[in-house]
Amino acid sequence: MLLVVAAFIVAFVLLLYMISPLISPKPLKLNGAHVVVTGGSSGIGKCIAIECYRQGAFITLVARDETKLLQAKKEVEKFAINDKQVVLCISVDVSSDYNQVESVIKQAQEKLGPVDMLVNCAGTSVSGKFEEVEVDRFKKLMEVNYLGSVYPTRAVITTMKERRMGRIMFVSSQAGQIGLFGYTAYSPSKFALRGLAESLQMEIKPYNIYVTVAYPPDTDTPGLAEENKTKPLETKLISETSGVCQPEQVAKIVVRDAVQGNFNSSVGPDGYMLSALTCGMSPVTSITEALQQDAFVEMYDRQRESVFSCSWPSIKTVFGLAALGAASITIGAYLTQK
Numbered sequence: 428m429l430l431v432v433a434a435f436i437v438a439f440v441l442l443l444y445m446i447s448p449l450i451s452p453k454p455l456k457l458n459g460a461h462v463v464v465t466g467g468s469s470g471i472g473k474c475i476a477i478e479c480y481r482q483g484a485f486i487t488l489v490a491r492d493e494t495k496l497l498q499a500k501k502e503v504e505k506f507a508i509n510d511k512q513v514v515l516c517i518s519v520d521v522s523s524d525y526n527q528v529e530s531v532i533k534q535a536q537e538k539l540g541p542v543d544m545l546v547n548c549a550g551t552s553v554s555g556k557f558e559e560v561e562v563d564r565f566k567k568l569m570e571v572n573y574l575g576s577v578y579p580t581r582a583v584i585t586t587m588k589e590r591r592m593g594r595i596m597f598v599s600s601q602a603g604q605i606g607l608f609g610y611t612a613y614s615p616s617k618f619a620l621r622g623l624a625e626s627l628q629m630e631i632k633p634y635n636i637y638v639t640v641a642y643p644p645d646t647d648t649p650g651l652a653e654e655n656k657t658k659p660l661e662t663k664l665i666s667e668t669s670g671v672c673q674p675e676q677v678a679k680i681v682v683r684d685a686v687q688g689n690f691n692s693s694v695g696p697d698g699y700m701l702s703a704l705t706c707g708m709s710p711v712t713s714i715t716e717a718l719q720q721d722a723f724v725e726m727y728d729r730q731r732e733s734v735f736s737c738s739w740p741s742i743k744t745v746f747g748l749a750a751l752g753a754a755s756i757t758i759g760a761y762l763t764q765k
């Protein structure tokens with residue numbers, strides 16, 4: 428009897444894996460595609476531009492400082508794979524005036540064709556204890572990190588819908604999945620991106636446009652170096668749990684996820700766990716992801732239930748079994764994805 432049940436479970440899981448490709452979107456071909464990267468002159472954004480360029484894309488770099496833009500353009504151009512590829516630079520503040528953003532995106536589309544992928548990576552951070560952060564920083568961070576992603580997205584969406592294709596990436600942060608000491612101004616601006624992304628994905632999926640939210644951990648960039656100058660010790664210690672990544676590594680992962688149309692893009696094993704724990708009602712874009720989220724939700728619900736109502740022995744058995752199941756499914760899912 429047990430054997431029959433086990434066989435059924437195995438067959439069911441195999442079936443899920445087999446139909447998995449049928450529910451996934453067709454991967455975007457980066458070769459020849461036009462990719463716009465805001466914040467493309469530094470750090471993670473620059474590495475995302477390079478990652479796309481080395482796969483044959485045409486790139487528009489968007490940022491404010493023209494000198495940094497030109498410097499980044501030269502760096503990106505080293506990775507050309509054919510002599511038709513172009514890197515265009517646009518200097519604009521993505522957070523101040525929508526009409527200005529719309530007009531530069533229009534210029535970019537006239538030169539390099541309709542945008543196939545928009546990467547919203549322009550952003551900045553401020554850390555410090557709630558009462559010590561200058562009050563106007565709260566507004567500034569919402570403007571740059573949130574509105575600075577709304578505006579470029581708004582400027583490309585109509586054409587993407589007409590063409591019935593496209594990818595939009597929002598670069599959030601692990602601090603956009605959980606609130607942390609020292610990030611009372613920064614975290615909310617990154618949480619906001621998820622609300623935007625979930626709502627937008629529901630609207631534009633029928634148009635074959637896929638949204639990706641990236642949640643990187645601390646990443647070794649000029650932005651992080653700047654942030655570290657004034658970061659509270661507590662914030663440093665908490666962030667250290669999930670380590671520091673190289674921007675090239677982050678870029679590789681998030682670009683792959685956007686190309687595949689995955690809604691969630693996490694970096695490293697800690698990032699993977701954090702995404703599972705905070706998956707909420709985000710769209711699920713792969714079967715492995717669904718299975719592994721279920722296991723985690725199960726584990727945590729059991730834990731909560733047992734904390735509130737059960738006696739000690741049942742906590743141990745239920746929680747132990749759920750944890751074991753969750754761990755094995757997670758490890759399996761993680762391995763099959765990498």
Ligand SMILES: NC(=O)C1=CN([C@@H]2O[C@H](COP(=O)(O)OP(=O)(O)OC[C@H]3O[C@@H](n4cnc5c(N)ncnc54)[C@H](OP(=O)(O)O)[C@@H]3O)[C@@H](O)[C@H]2O)C=CC1
Pocket residue numbers: 465466467468469470471472489490491492493495519520521522548549550551552571575598599600601642643644645646647648649650651
């Ligand atoms: N580094 C990290 O530890 C992590 C970073 N992130 C997020 O990743 C993104 C990139 O971070 P990182 O690479 O460290 O940052 P950097 O500071 O190294 O680069 C930021 C980029 O954004 C541009 N930018 C900033 N403000 C504006 C604006 N108002 N309009 C247009 N462009 C702007 C900058 O150019 P210019 O100043 O010339 O405009 C620059 O190109 C950010 O959104 C950040 O929150 C997420 C998790 C971890």
Ligand SMILES: CCCCCCCCCCCCCCCC(=O)[C@@H](N)CO
Pocket residue numbers: 551552599600601602607643644645646650651654665666667668669697698700701704
């Ligand atoms: C079971 C699950 C274990 C997971 C442990 C995770 C611990 C939380 C670490 C959060 C790190 C936040 C980094 C923010 C980076 C950032 O956005 C800024 N550096 C931007 O400049």
